[in-house]
Amino acid sequence: MTSTTLLPVADVRTVFAVVRPLLRRHRGALLLALFGLVLASVCGLAGPASIGWITQLIADGADPLGLLGPGLLLLAAGLGQAGFGWIATVALSRGIQPGVASLREDTVAAALNLPLDRVEAGGTGDLVSRVSGDAEEVSDAASWAFIAFAGAGITIIMTLLGLAALDWRFAFAGALAIPVQAFAVRRYLRASGPIFAAGRAADGVRASALLTAFSALPTVRALGLGERERTRIEAASRASMGWEFRAVRTATVFYARLNLAEWIGLSAILVAGYLLVTTGAVPLGAAVTAALFFAGLFDPINTVLGVFGVLQRAGAGLARLVGVLTVATPSPVPNPTRAPSSSPVPASAPIPTGTPVRDARVGLAARDLTFGYHPGVPLLEGLNLEVAPGEHVAIVGESGSGKSTLAAVIAGLRAAESGFAGPVHGGGAGGNGNGNGLDGYAEGDRERGLPILIPVPLATQEGHVFAGSIADNLVIARPGSPTPALIEALTLVGAWEWVSALPEGIHTRVGGGGLPLTAERSQHLALARIALVDPPAVILDEATAEAGSDAARTLDAAAEALLRGRTALIIAHRLDQAARADRIIVMEHGRIIESGTHAQLRAAKGRYAHLWAAWASTAVE
Numbered sequence: 130m131t132s133t134t135l136l137p138v139a140d141v142r143t144v145f146a147v148v149r150p151l152l153r154r155h156r157g158a159l160l161l162a163l164f165g166l167v168l169a170s171v172c173g174l175a176g177p178a179s180i181g182w183i184t185q186l187i188a189d190g191a192d193p194l195g196l197l198g199p200g201l202l203l204l205a206a207g208l209g210q211a212g213f214g215w216i217a218t219v220a221l222s223r224g225i226q227p228g229v230a231s232l233r234e235d236t237v238a239a240a241l242n243l244p245l246d247r248v249e250a251g252g253t254g255d256l257v258s259r260v261s262g263d264a265e266e267v268s269d270a271a272s273w274a275f276i277a278f279a280g281a282g283i284t285i286i287m288t289l290l291g292l293a294a295l296d297w298r299f300a301f302a303g304a305l306a307i308p309v310q311a312f313a314v315r316r317y318l319r320a321s322g323p324i325f326a327a328g329r330a331a332d333g334v335r336a337s338a339l340l341t342a343f344s345a346l347p348t349v350r351a352l353g354l355g356e357r358e359r360t361r362i363e364a365a366s367r368a369s370m371g372w373e374f375r376a377v378r379t380a381t382v383f384y385a386r387l388n389l390a391e392w393i394g395l396s397a398i399l400v401a402g403y404l405l406v407t408t409g410a411v412p413l414g415a416a417v418t419a420a421l422f423f424a425g426l427f428d429p430i431n432t433v434l435g436v437f438g439v440l441q442r443a444g445a446g447l448a449r450l451v452g453v454l455t456v457a458t459p460s461p462v463p464n465p466t467r468a469p470s471s472s473p474v475p476a477s478a479p480i481p482t483g484t485p486v487r488d489a490r491v492g493l494a495a496r497d498l499t500f501g502y503h504p505g506v507p508l509l510e511g512l513n514l515e516v517a518p519g520e521h522v523a524i525v526g527e528s529g530s531g532k533s534t535l536a537a538v539i540a541g542l543r544a545a546e547s548g549f550a551g552p553v554h555g556g557g558a559g560g561n562g563n564g565n566g567l568d569g570y571a572e573g574d575r576e577r578g579l580p581i582l583i584p585v586p587l588a589t590q591e592g593h594v595f596a597g598s599i600a601d602n603l604v605i606a607r608p609g610s611p612t613p614a615l616i617e618a619l620t621l622v623g624a625w626e627w628v629s630a631l632p633e634g635i636h637t638r639v640g641g642g643g644l645p646l647t648a649e650r651s652q653h654l655a656l657a658r659i660a661l662v663d664p665p666a667v668i669l670d671e672a673t674a675e676a677g678s679d680a681a682r683t684l685d686a687a688a689e690a691l692l693r694g695r696t697a698l699i700i701a702h703r704l705d706q707a708a709r710a711d712r713i714i715v716m717e718h719g720r721i722i723e724s725g726t727h728a729q730l731r732a733a734k735g736r737y738a739h740l741w742a743a744w745a746s747t748a749v750e
């Protein structure tokens with residue numbers, strides 16, 4: 130990939146549109162939090178007020194017993210502040226955290242549904258950094274920064290009101306700090322916003338560079354590309370670090386300006402207090418209270434301005450998370466002959482246990498299908514293919530002829546530009562043969578007794594092994610499946626023999642950090658995963674192509690058992706696999722150029738006959 134197009138970042142309006150209903154759901158908790166924060170800051174003010182009161186009593190030479198009143202007020206204020214603060218914190222996190230959690234879940238679900246080409250265009254790292262780093266920033270901010278920000282903001286407002294209540298001149302003196310603070314904040318926000326956004330984007334690019342290099346490690350080693358990859362990662366890391374340095378530098382200047390503002394405000398209050406007390410305008414206790422009020426503002430002001438950075442960072446993360454939600458997910462091209470779906474089945478939705486999905490009346494079709502990797506350059510153009518229910522069709526053709534692409538579009542992994550591709554109703558009783566979109570039940574399907582259409586599983590030669598137990602690797606395809614169902618699926622494809630011989634059987638950990646599996650066993654698990662889903666139609670994309678001869682025999686048998694009684698599209702590189710199919714189609718430059726049985730095509734002496742002759746002369750059975 131030479132250039133990347135990162136996933137979109139949502140604008141402020143879209144972010145609000147997504148966040149508002151999440152917060153509205155917990156309005157009660159948020160109101161309780163606001164109430165608690167106001168009472169906690171009122172209690173916070175009672176502390177300095179009682180110290181001022183005590184000072185006044187001492188200055189007046191009052192009876193020591195008279196100090197008991199302000200002493201008790203001081204104690205009650207401390208307890209009240211802690212108690213109300215606790216209530217507010219709990220209520221606020223109850224109001225915000227569920228929203229953050231559901232946003233994260235929605236984003237992860239949307240990420241899993243993203244069109245493959247969109248993820249490829251942005252680099253996998255961009256997506257990974259959003260659902261991990263950005264989600265972390267947002268969650269972090271919600272768990273403490275937002276609470277600290279709201280608490281400190283309310284304390285500032287209440288303190289300013291308290292200062293004004295003591296004497297408006299104290300409020301005026303304190304307000305002299307505001308222009309410097311406003312200047313500091315304005316400069317900081319202007320500078321830091323773009324720095325944080327660019328920093329998060331640079332992190333995404335760095336993650337992409339790392340993932341690309343690691344995922345292609347064997348190729349990188351084989352072609353001696355290590356140095357080139359290292360330089361690329363180093364450049365991406367340097368860019369990311371550069372933004373980090375700039376963020377720290379901007380924050381340092383910001384805090385220096387805030388310290389200057391504090392110094393100006395406190396000096397003004399002390400001067401005002403001195404003048405007001407010496408002229409008898411206010412008692413000494415009031416001046417002490419005012420100075421303590423103002424000093425008490427340092428912390429909340431620093432908190433508000435300090436967490437601004439965290440909130441801004443979280444804001445940038447939130448916009449990137451919501452951005453994932455705004456990417457249109459591939460929806461199957463609707464079949465114009467059918468009504469729209471009433472209960473859609475998303476392409477990646479797990480099939481709940483107990484849902485009967487296997488049905489002998491489901492076929493596969495591509496109708497007037499057009500698809501291309503680059504806009505305006507179609508690879509498949511107006512392609513038509515019908516696979517009848519229960520039929521096994523093999524696709525053969527030279528490398529690059531479009532076999533895998535056709536399989537991916539029919540499996541719903543890539544969205545068609547126009548036309549239709551996917552499972553269809555057809556054949557048997559109740560089917561109308563018109564076909565259907567990949568849309569679960571369409572209007573009236575239940576009434577007509579038509580089977581539900583689920584996404585067609587595609588097994589490729591890269592049978593992926595997830596880190597976890599063998600059971601985890603299977604259950605992922607059909608959550609909630611009981612152990613006997615897993616064993617049945619493994620047995621069907623002939624994998625139970627080796628799985629049951631492992632020390633921990635089905636609970637053996639495989640994948641990252643677990644038992645390494647051979648390519649053959651990984652594929653075996655991939656086929657068992659499909660057996661567990663028990664779908665009516667399956668696509669095998671070279672699922673046994675790379676295996677050695679013994680492994681090929683094992684996996685051929687597994688595929689044969691899996692495909693029995695199902696509709697199948699098989700991309701066959703070894704032509705003996707194709708010969709066993711009911712029908713063979715030959716592809717060239719994205720088009721179907723021949724279609725027929727093995728015998729028919731050999732007799733026709735066309736492209737397939739040539740391929741067969743070439744293969745048969747080199748094949749070792």
Ligand SMILES: Nc1ncnc2c1ncn2[C@@H]1O[C@H](COP(=O)(O)OP(=O)(O)OP(=O)(O)O)[C@@H](O)[C@H]1O
Nearest residue numbers: 249502503508526527528529530531532533534535
């Ligand atoms: N992700 C992609 N982005 C851009 N072009 C692609 C992508 N995948 C495949 N192509 C191109 O599309 C064309 C068809 O590729 P496809 O993999 O479908 O062919 P194939 O017949 O399955 O080949 P093979 O047998 O080598 O897998 C090729 O020119 C290939 O380079």
